[in-house]
Amino acid sequence: MTTKSALLKTIIPIIMVFFFIRNLVLVETHHMDSWMGGGMRMFAKIDKMIYRVAGFEVNYNNKTYFVNLRNIPELEEEDVAARILPSKNRLNKILYKVKEYDWCYNINTESIQLKKDDDTCQELIKKDAIIKLKVYAINYNNQSNNVDLKQLN
């Protein structure tokens, strides 16, 4: 067998092994969703990006509020990216992007929301009040059948 034919025969298996090893490493080091990244590890772990919650915390009036990115259509891409690979670097970039928007406190719903022109929500949130981006995974206890969220980062 020549070098060329050996290379042609093994190139695709080598690429596949590369993506599998990358998956193993990123899952352990950066909490990557094990179902993603070409690792072929689907239907093994309950935790997957579809069952993850990404959002940011805001300190306002001596209270901490959580804003779920799933409810902010303008940040859909960032939400998906944070849930797939919640690495420190990626979350910092997303937090920076979050701070580029104007956020306000809605007295009626007692929640933080994106400021829009036609909004009744007037109490603006200062940028430094947005403190941290957090990603949670589903946590299922098979003894009590309880389902809750567990912080990943």
Next chain:
Amino acid sequence: MKNILRRQLKILKTAKMAHGEENILTLSLQMLLIVLLIFMSDNGYLTIFMPVAIIPGILFKSVRENIYFWVFISFMSCTFYLVRDLDGYVPNHKHVFAYVILMITISLLFKSKTNRLTFIKKQSKYIIGLIFLFALIGKILAPEFLNGSFFQFTNTTDPRFFGFSSLIGHVDFSLLKDNEQNLSMLLNTNNPGENFLLHGPDGIKMFGIIISYWTIFIEGMIAISFCMPSRFLIAKYRNIFLVTFILTTYPIATVTGFAIILTTLGFMQSIVENKFSWYSWFYLMVYILLPLNHFPFTRLLTMF
């Protein structure tokens, strides 16, 4: 005279075989291109450019066997499915699409006409083997899979499995719907401290463990038989394991994207001496019938 006749016969036989090989290669490429046409629409670029490229590829042989055509498809699939795969939602079968496209491109670039099908056949076998090997390792590394709680959770929260769960575990369908709704509320919450109680997992506890170990067994057998060289005895039974997996998995788990690329690869590796084997017909039938996957058979069964 006798020698000339013999030589002519040999040429005729080779030509017939080559013709068979060409037909099978054409069918394999068309099957793959139809899959790509249906499923490669993940973003604006793919939605616009892929049909424009793929439809002529399905219709015309000169396009289908043109190397520049496959280099373009490779570029698109590698960019969105291998290079930028962690930027957005790229499920595993999209990686398999990229591997298969690369395989075809390599065969057209570097292999002679008579060696292409053999190369595609062997590579398809290894791709299937590695997919199942990685899947098997993933399952062994997941404690919730080994103790059955993965299936307990999934079968009672994912609507794709509700028909089956209510049939096997006698779980009320409305309770399963409640689980789905509670999970959706938890995922959309602004209070990460919330929780809910899952209905029905105890009814399928034993079933969860059985299905977990069955999956490990069948995926293990596929991984071994497809990764082993053909001279080993177990490799000869590989199609039996894959057919068993398809028959026991896809009527329940409606994962059409993965099922259809697996079936296409199954078809490509099942060709024997440039002819359809029984397995080739099976994979072809599954490929054609896969849209039925969306039909709620198990839910219908619960009505009787």
